[in-house]
Amino acid sequence: MSGFDPQWLALREAADHRSRNAELASALNARLALRDAISVFDLGCGTGSNLRAMCELLPAVQSWTLVDNDGALLNAAREALSAWADACETAGDGGLKLKKGTRKLNISFKPFDLNGALAEILDPGADLVTAAAFFDLASPAFIRRLAAEVTQRRAVFYTVLTYNGVQRWTPRRPADNQMTGAFNRHQMSDKGLGPSAGPTAPAQLADQFSICGYSVMEGDSPWRLSAPRDAALIFELAKGHATAVEETGAVDKATIERWLQIGHTGAEIGHTDTLAMPA
Template identity: 55%
Template sequence: MSEFLPEWLDLREPADLRARSSEVTNAVSARFALRDHVRVLDLGSGTGANLRATAPLLPKRQTWKLVDREADLHGAAKSRLIVWADSAECLGDDVRLHKDGREIDVIFTVADLASETKYLVDELLDLVTASAFFDLASEDYIRVLAKAVSDRRTAFYATLTYNGQRRWTPHRPADNQMASAFHRHQLRDKGLGNAAGPLASAHLADQFRLNGYAVIEGDSNWRLERSERMLIEELVRGHAVAASEIGGIDAKTIVDWINVPRTGAVVGHTDTFAIPAS
């Protein structure tokens, strides 16, 4: 499993969409209900799934800047967005989408988020957003981002931040041992400093509150059933790879754990919406 492969992002997209917190999405929609146009920055935009999920919450005219470090992901995003839209116009490297009465201009930007996020945020924006991103970022990255966003008094919306909760069906004695290894592996540097992992959503809330923002949080847990066997199996493989790389669990335990037929899983995530308190 790779967090950045289009195939993995495609596989998880339906579960992500279903899991989003309705309390938080309602708050996002209400925030921009009286606006004619919004300008959105999407960090770590991948295949454009965050745009597809968030655009229905926003006004009729939208301008999105999709930022990722991988140019190939922008190509995947562009093709998927064109298929998703009712109609589309290519504007050089960028695209204008028409979907459900909305006009959405999409700008694709390749950037090193480790060094350029602060400058990207320092633009005329109404919303900074990211999905399944901040558990891969460091506490320092979150702190700097929150300060940059709050300095511009911009709204902030993070979805599907992994929070460490995980339950498998059926349960096995090695589940907690495997989860511990996975979490230790997750704390490694993923390109944005040593990752905050399961503590990321708490750091986001704390940092925005420290910068004078009101914060709304909601659970956005995956609740996977037998029909999502491919996603469950990919999660299992990802845990096994992480446990093998981090060490501390013997190979037989890992192999035995992989070979358990899984019929369900719950994976905990948190959605976060932050706006200036006054």
């Protein structure tokens, strides 16, 4: 499974949803509680997991723009959201009109490479810009550019599950630190948006939004995975880690092979959530 494979995104969705930082989610909900309607932009939306997790936190009428540069993932998002909704119809512009519980959602799907001008995708009237499992892939330059665009619009910014470099594998082995170090270096390679911020992304987000005058809250949202519940996710995660580490050339093949054969029964993978609001 590749990093953006729909099967991989489906496999991680339950862990992603239960790992979100509850305090930040509740602060976001409180900030928006007096509104009846909201316009939301989800960057790097994949198959729409972030929308499914956030729907109940947000006001009754929601207009979502789902942005991704992968057309196949946007198609998968359309299918997954249609199946998830209580009622669903196609809108005139090719988007979807959904009902879920007490919420009404208008969704549009935008194929867009975020290397492009963000003003082309973010409406002047955006109320909330969000993303999940995305910013460790982005470069510090992209984060700076995005913070400038979001704060110009006085929109709220909320992102979850940004990888922060922490890994604890069960059972522990002496090679774990060497593997994590190499993996974190790999995380800082170019993932399509310039050399990635990787595990420094949470700090870069906090700095850039603070510099632009926003109040920033952060909270931990680690994956706490254990078999048998998460056995398939742990297995795929360990495989993905080994592949990334091998690509760095920093750890010899025999060590990587031995590490992969440990038969991991648990993992804690550190993430940070960030909520930034106009003061």
